[in-house]
Amino acid sequence: MFRSFRKLSAVLIIAVIAVGFVAAEPVQLTMSFYKQEITQTLPKLLEAFTKANPDIVIMTEIHPNDGGATNAAAAAAGKLPDIMQQPAYSAIMENAKNGYILDLSRQPVMSKVIDGAKPSVTYNGKLYALPMDFAGIGIIYSKDIFAKYRLNPPTTYLDLQKVSDTLKKNGVTPFAGLLKENWSIGHFIEMVHSSMLGARVGNNGIFKFVADMNVGATSWDKIVDINALFKIMDWYKANMASNAVEMAWDQQQAAYIKGEAAMMVQGLWALPNAKDNPTLKSGFIPFPWSNKAAENRFFADVDSTFTVSAQSSPAKQAAALKFINWLASPEAVKIWTTDIQLTSTFKGADVSSMPSPFVDLMTSVNKLGSYPWVFSMMPTPTWEQAVKNGAHGYILGNMKPSDIVAEINSSWRTNYKK
Amino acid sequence: MSEAMSIPVRIRMAPKRIWLLVMEIAMILLAVAFIYPAIYVVINAFKSTSEIQMNPAGLPKAASFANFLRVWSAEGSGGINFLHALVNTILLTLGAVTGVILFSSMAAYILVRTKSRTSTSLYFMFAFFLVIPFQTIMVSLVVLATDLGFTNVFGLIVMYIGLGAPTAVFMFHGFIKGVPLSLEESAAIDGAGTFRIFFQIVFPLLTPITATIGILDVLWVWNDFLLPFIILRKGTLVLFQFNFFGTFTKDYGALTASLVMSATPVVILYLSLQRYIIKGIAAGAVKG
């Protein structure tokens, strides 16, 4: 018996070593992300995943949100990260068309995504990405300043004009400007344009508009009142500080935090860090471009998604899909909303523990609905050049509306690839 | 003429000396005004961000190194901190410049000493590249680099050698033509092979032009932006600086400190070697 015991223990030891050897080979995945603001908090999510799946380790790298140029270079080299965080709509569709990402339609996690988020990741009827967060662009306003001058958050355009008038009379700049760079004013013009579209023809009409623009069957100034659109742009610029053109993101933040300006038209990624001004209480409302309160809904849509590279080896692909499916777990959703501070597009996600502007956003969207992010649906070169630089050129005074419209039309038609 | 010569020398020279002094003072003032933007940045690196905004033009009330420490320990975009970027840049520059000098001198030598149509045409082929703008090869280089897996510092070194060879061969070629053949001939008679002749006799004679090329190329590789940008995206000192400005847009203290820190190595290099640099450029220009 003694001998067989020794043999048994020998076998056991060898078995343990062998298993250890095999188990000690973790699959290493690379993940790229573009949201700079989550650089410090993203590791928490990945650590939690590795704890639940010790044989998979995920390394991260930042790919800037440059219209897909970095991803394209990586794809051409065959070195796409196994998992990629990408903005919704066009970025995904262009990658899907080129065949760089996997079809995720049959993954279990997809059934846990709210239906409203699915169109943003659909290409040719299949789902190519997992929607993760829902973001809105609207007015972040200082509750302190509003309380000081006894102002209510405006729900119509007339109210907004009255609020701005009161603020100006009291020496407060209505809007903190960010006109040095071109993306913020690009967001603004798209916000008003998409809202006008949605109010006229409904969100389904917006999708039809996009389809028509793709083939050159309509024009960017059809359906909406283009003169009213640019009039709102003029009003917006006139209600910023006189040197708004020189202000970049940091100056916008500083003006808002110091109380020099009462509002910013931004997404919640621009919500000032709690440590910059712990007592500043902010609210979040849709930009009320219309005098019919019911038409003023948040310009909100799926912002970031996760995609899986089609170039990974079968082992890495399996590991990546495991991660994707894990993201719907309660633990993952909790880290996503509480630590990373982004809303979630999974069914039943609880956002009550998030800062109040996020709650404002989700409450408003659930009650009134939202307008989709048309700027994400157009070909990326059109957004990057025709819209952003068109809007910026208008603000700087060197482009006129008819030229901007013409450039958007031709760029959209030329750059759309089925 | 004789009358002019009879005027005492001292009186003739006096207005000239005053004029020279005036000129010198004017030039000093001009130099200070010229370099003021850099001085401004250096002074502000010692102030806190809020002090910079309150009092941009004045001296710091209490000079502190806090900004520099912040830059040193900052995790730049992409996880490359200052030290990492500095080391990368040093490796890159040393590797690239050594490679350029070594291979180009060898190539130029053999092209000069071999009198044939082939070598003349090869020389012109090298020289032709002096006018190429980078954009012509930009897109292809990205494709090529990713193809070969050269998207790292080592690959970049190899690329710089290839891109720096034309100018270096051109300059070496001109210089070597002026080296007398006699030394080499006598060494050959003594039985030395081409390798020995080149490395032991000729190469030491090339020191002036080597110094020129070395310094010009060090400055070029150290400060280059576009090629590392499209190949690496991050990792060299210049890219660190570029990404730093993108991430730390409001921290003026850190921004000025980062500029000072990024510029210091190359300024030190320049100040210690300036005699050679200036002589080298002058020699290169005259030869050209």
Added chain:
Amino acid sequence: MVGMSFQKKATFAVFLFPALALYLFFAVLPLLQGFWLSTTNWDGTAPWTPAQMPIAEFEDRIMNRIRSEADRVFLLKYYVRDEEQGTYRKLELYGLDRYRVQYIIGRTGYINPDFKNVGFGNYVDIFRGKIDKRFFPERYRESRFRSGDPIDSFLEISREEFEGNLLPHLKTPEDRDYIQGIYKLSGSAYALDRERIKQDELEIQIALSEIAGLKDDWEALFNDALAIGAENRRDALAGRMAGIPAIAAGTIAPADKAIMEESLGQAFELGRIKGILSRDWYLERQKMGVLLFTALFVVFNVILVNVLAMALALALDLKMKSRNALRSIFFIPNVLSMIIVAFIWQLVFTQLLPAITGVDQWMMNPDLAPWLTILVAVWQGVGYYTVIYLAGLQGIPQDIVESASIDGATASIRFFRIVLPLIVPAITISLFLSISGALKTFDIIFALYPSNSTSMGVDNITVNIFYDAFRDKHAGLATAKAILLLLTIMIITGTQLVLTKKREMEL
């Protein structure tokens, strides 16, 4: 090479090989590939061989058309059949294997629509102007007044603006009478007659929105009044008012009706004046476009750099005590990376200058922006060319200059007749380097105006090519532009060299 021993040939090859190989591989090959790319329609992102293809399609269009079994096996190393996805997908593939895969697939007759040859199509497009309008210069009108601007912006108009940019543009005598009636000169500005334009848009809208009977119609009514005012059709206003249901039904209180008429009258006036101002108050300007800006940049850069460097060299050639220190100082900017130089000046323009001068807008002022880029580029470059001119000056024998001054020649004669001709070689090399350098400038502009150089109109040709390739996704077109740039540089510097060499010969 005839008659060279094998050993000599071997040595030749060994000495030459490293430099030549690397040069061919990383300079010449990309250049040739650049030529080739410029004849394609590649957008920079599409894969050259299919990344994913449905199983049936892949087998039909590719696998079944491959003759050799070895090729088929090789291909399957990189194309994995994914049943779950229903596709064949390509794994990580690079290096020489990539070219083999491309070759195999090319032989099956597969044509990639996103990466096909268009011959000289890109070049034709460039010459026919069928590319981005911003490339070419254009006249445009900068409006001084926009429809959404507040009343403050036209309560007072300065004399130069009024007489220069408004009056001359008015089209009809009616408009002229109207404007000259409503604006009265007081001091150095024209003031609006507040008796005629009493309220601004907000006040009118508030008044209208508070009228119970108008409910939701007030906004349309207001906008119509503005529009009717812009067209100056007073009769239409009465008709529009009559058409309101509440008016027709008589359900509006008389007091409210009076307010409405007053407000709409004001809206009409406001619409009239706003219409005229937004149409006729403008400044004719010229947008440079990429081509003209590049030309401007190069011309001024080259002239300024060379003239300043020559002047500095003359000054620094004098026997001053602090000569060496001064030379170092002027050279230091050249030692710094262009990125660092651009960021230094960015801080100067955004922090220092506004504080000193009280003027806020430097870099974002479209009139100043081109000149700022030239300023920064000259600041960075002048030290280098000073050294070249200094070297040239040092080559001049001192006795010639001295004997000339003893002969009574003035400084300017000494300079133009003696010094200048003797430093023509330095001028030659300096011009050559500064012209090609100016045409190739990228870093300074990219760092001074990251992401907003296009809308500010300071894109030069190299920045434009960069954005074409990486932002606008036209890699083929971008490379074609780069090839044309190369030809331009060759022509310009070639001409310059020939001209100055001829000068050198003459002297």
